[in-house]
Amino acid sequence: MPESSSRPENEFFHVLKTQQFDRPLLDGLCELTTAIRKFAKHKEGLLFLRSLLAHKRAMLYFTQPSTRTFLSFNNACQILGIQTSEIRDSSTSSEIKGESLLDSLRTFSSYVDVIVMRTKESGLAESAAKLFDRTHRRVPIINAGSGKDQHPTQALLDIYTLERSFQHRGGIDGKTIGMMGDLKRGRTVRSLGYLMKNYQDVKLVFIAPPAFRMEEDIKGHLRECNIPYVETEDMQSVLPELDAIYITRIQDEHDIAGESSKVDTSQFKLGVKHLSSMKKDAVIMHPLPRRDEIHPDVDDDPRAKYWRQERNGMWMRVAILTKIFKIDHHILHANLLD
Amino acid sequence: MPESSSRPENEFFHVLKTQQFDRPLLDGLCELTTAIRKFAKHKEGLLFLRSLLAHKRAMLYFTQPSTRTFLSFNNACQILGIQTSEIRDSSTSSEIKGESLLDSLRTFSSYVDVIVMRTKESGLAESAAKLFDRTHRRVPIINAGSGKDQHPTQALLDIYTLERSFQHRGGIDGKTIGMMGDLKRGRTVRSLGYLMKNYQDVKLVFIAPPAFRMEEDIKGHLRECNIPYVETEDMQSVLPELDAIYITRIQDEHDIAGESSKVDTSQFKLGVKHLSSMKKDAVIMHPLPRRDEIHPDVDDDPRAKYWRQERNGMWMRVAILTKIFKIDHHILHANLLD
Amino acid sequence: MPESSSRPENEFFHVLKTQQFDRPLLDGLCELTTAIRKFAKHKEGLLFLRSLLAHKRAMLYFTQPSTRTFLSFNNACQILGIQTSEIRDSSTSSEIKGESLLDSLRTFSSYVDVIVMRTKESGLAESAAKLFDRTHRRVPIINAGSGKDQHPTQALLDIYTLERSFQHRGGIDGKTIGMMGDLKRGRTVRSLGYLMKNYQDVKLVFIAPPAFRMEEDIKGHLRECNIPYVETEDMQSVLPELDAIYITRIQDEHDIAGESSKVDTSQFKLGVKHLSSMKKDAVIMHPLPRRDEIHPDVDDDPRAKYWRQERNGMWMRVAILTKIFKIDHHILHANLLD
Structure with missing residues (x-):
């Protein structure tokens, strides 16, 4: 029964x-x-x-x-x-x-x-x-x-890492969360996008090359739930506003004919030089494994939470x-x- | 020592x-x-x-x-x-x-x-x-x-399942036990046949196509121990007499040249339509894995004991x-x- | 830190x-x-x-x-x-x-x-x-x-087995230790050779065919530490002096062109016939796995310590x-x- x-x-x-x-x-x-x-x-x-x-x-x-x-x-x-x-x-x-x-x-x-x-x-x-x-x-x-x-358990650990990182700032409610990389095929960013409806006054910023933009189903869901989102290809311009940036790798295992290699992803990587543009208490996340989306030198910055996230x-x-x-x-x- | x-x-x-x-x-x-x-x-x-x-x-x-x-x-x-x-x-x-x-x-x-x-x-x-x-x-x-x-441990768990299923009916002693399928090469039915000498007044019914009949060594052993057995190709005719039916799959991993595929095994499968012919407290066993010897719909019948057997x-x-x-x-x- | x-x-x-x-x-x-x-x-x-x-x-x-x-x-x-x-x-x-x-x-x-x-x-x-x-x-x-x-943990267990075998005879200090087999490429004998500097009055006997002699780096190290060593191809002549013999297999996984198979290793194997030449309280060791360097009949001799060593x-x-x-x-x- x-x-x-x-x-x-x-x-x-x-x-x-x-x-x-x-x-x-x-x-x-x-x-x-x-x-x-x-x-x-x-x-x-x-x-x-x-x-x-x-x-x-x-x-x-x-x-x-x-x-x-x-x-x-x-x-x-x-x-x-x-x-x-x-x-x-x-x-x-x-x-x-x-x-x-x-x-x-x-x-x-x-x-x-x-x-x-x-x-x-x-x-x-x-x-x-x-x-x-x-x-x-x-x-x-x-x-x-x-x-x-x-x-689903990946989505839950992402939520926990955000909540925990914002524990002295009211949790996820009211935060501006960036997602960067292969938003089209990244299971983690899609799930996270879906779960945002559970939080108040969240804003989303999608940073991706045109070929890897967030799919229409998630964006439609966000509009239905009145969650504002912005799409951009210019990381640098939005970095100062973000409370969190969730970075994903290019999911080329889903390529049919190596199409990922034709996309210029050079502007969608985080290095040490970008850190000064970010809020002091911002949160950098990644579901791992990473390739070169985040330079290893970023690991030493206290805002890098991906190892803790794991x-x-x-x-x-x-x-x-x-x-x-x-x-x-x-x-x-x-x-x-x- | x-x-x-x-x-x-x-x-x-x-x-x-x-x-x-x-x-x-x-x-x-x-x-x-x-x-x-x-x-x-x-x-x-x-x-x-x-x-x-x-x-x-x-x-x-x-x-x-x-x-x-x-x-x-x-x-x-x-x-x-x-x-x-x-x-x-x-x-x-x-x-x-x-x-x-x-x-x-x-x-x-x-x-x-x-x-x-x-x-x-x-x-x-x-x-x-x-x-x-x-x-x-x-x-x-x-x-x-x-x-x-x-x-040997498979033989022991088979004995236990029989004993346990017959616990309110005097155990294995006195029961009529059918074995169906590839009796020639099935290690489990052969071992079970061997162990029957330990029990009183057991009768065995072997149901198999001619190509997969129980081997002479086991049958000789049974005659020596005065254990009566019957061989048949007609499952339907013996089903009403059986206290237990132990079904095995065709052991085609022992085939040399795909000979199993030439044998008609269609009459050696148990489906829901056969259940009404069986005793109310009969026991259906199978060492698993199964293929199509037992239809999955049989699983819901209380007499199906193979998952418990496992x-x-x-x-x-x-x-x-x-x-x-x-x-x-x-x-x-x-x-x-x- | x-x-x-x-x-x-x-x-x-x-x-x-x-x-x-x-x-x-x-x-x-x-x-x-x-x-x-x-x-x-x-x-x-x-x-x-x-x-x-x-x-x-x-x-x-x-x-x-x-x-x-x-x-x-x-x-x-x-x-x-x-x-x-x-x-x-x-x-x-x-x-x-x-x-x-x-x-x-x-x-x-x-x-x-x-x-x-x-x-x-x-x-x-x-x-x-x-x-x-x-x-x-x-x-x-x-x-x-x-x-x-x-x-390193292999070297430590070898040291322990020697120490333990010699526990009523003053430990490793003062002992004559033979090493036989592929001394050139055997990681275990090389490490053991290195660690000998920690013990007093140890003598080493290297028994190997010319192709598999102990390398110069270890021998140089021994000379620096004033640890006497002898090199020989004649196991039989040195067996009576040894407190321990550490036997290794030919490391042919490091061969480039099957050169090991051209080396005559027949004189570098221990059999039952050699046991009578050895000291009564000698110690026979091997890091295992063995091939034919030690005959399985040697296993029954109390001096064979390789299973204990493992x-x-x-x-x-x-x-x-x-x-x-x-x-x-x-x-x-x-x-x-x-």
């Missing part, structure tokens, strides 16, 4: 798509993530966290390889004491000749308490969730990236797991006593 | 082949598995199990890939707190150029307390066990499938590990107090 | 090269390793060890595959309760297209508390250590073999980890109370 019908508002069972998160959920996850990070600062706190789900086991099913996301989830599980099994090889499943993908997933669900999955196929996480919702052994699914469209991803995934297993109140409660 | 000489009857050190299990051992393992499953129903029980072998480490040496069996053992280890190292790649060992397989295995034995091995080579588990029995550091071996012949495999492997490390009495004793 | 400047003498943060270990450090590590092995003899001791670093996580980054060293480190981490993530595939990093190796390593450092790395590239461990020393999140690096030159590697790595995380005093102190 699916629980979702009777589920209180601020809860979730599966994590399937960015759209399932509203403002109360986002705020709750951010609060939880901050509480978790406090525990992680000392041995006792870490041992407390590791005791919380020491009776649970997870399957990390990564048929689309992703070292970064895999490690983030693997360590998030370990932080909570969850033991993991992994499939990281796209060819592993072919060995089970003739078995349907849903049968394979049901097999995994026999052994574990949660499945984290990253696949090339769009929609597989949702199909699996639907299947499990019908069975006696209902196991939560976390979508760790499926196809081109959905990577680590935040692990903490946000810890938070998500505690909510799935409904032990988040243990953390918030213990934190209050602290 | 090998312990086996002085070992009490109801114990074992290595798990090498189906034939080493007699009725007292089978009954003991089934009782143990049921006790373990009770603990696994709540957090305290799971934490108790995880504390039992938290000082042990296992090597999962899977040079013949098998996602299903690997995950089952990996999770069984985790349930008991055993930490695991894994080799899942058949090419990994080739890197150690020129080292003998027995040297490699002795290396692994340096680091861990038990080796679970699945190999293409028949008999390798037995050779390793013999080698270790001569050394100072004797490490138990569990055969998780070697070559075409032995896969999960039973994990619990049976937990039971085996507790017996190897002689902590089974902790579980049985704690269970009595419960 | 690098801590190394203010670090007390008997400590270290990174483990990068054999040369960083002097006599007090070597003696301290040997004492620690012996203390750890005592704990490992019973369940309570093992559970004590496993509690020591249960709040830590490690990354095993093995882009140059090495089953043996990987397993040794993986189990060393597990013994201390450290949870591990692994990269064992040289192709994994290529998936992160265009990311620099140092960015990848910094990513890993986001998630874990220590990185153990084995790479084809020489010097990568040192570059990573330098990078981390500049960042807020300084993570220790353990070099588990980089390129042709450095494999297991010592795991214990020495446990010792190294406890020193890196500065919990070694817990072990030494608990040991005193014992």
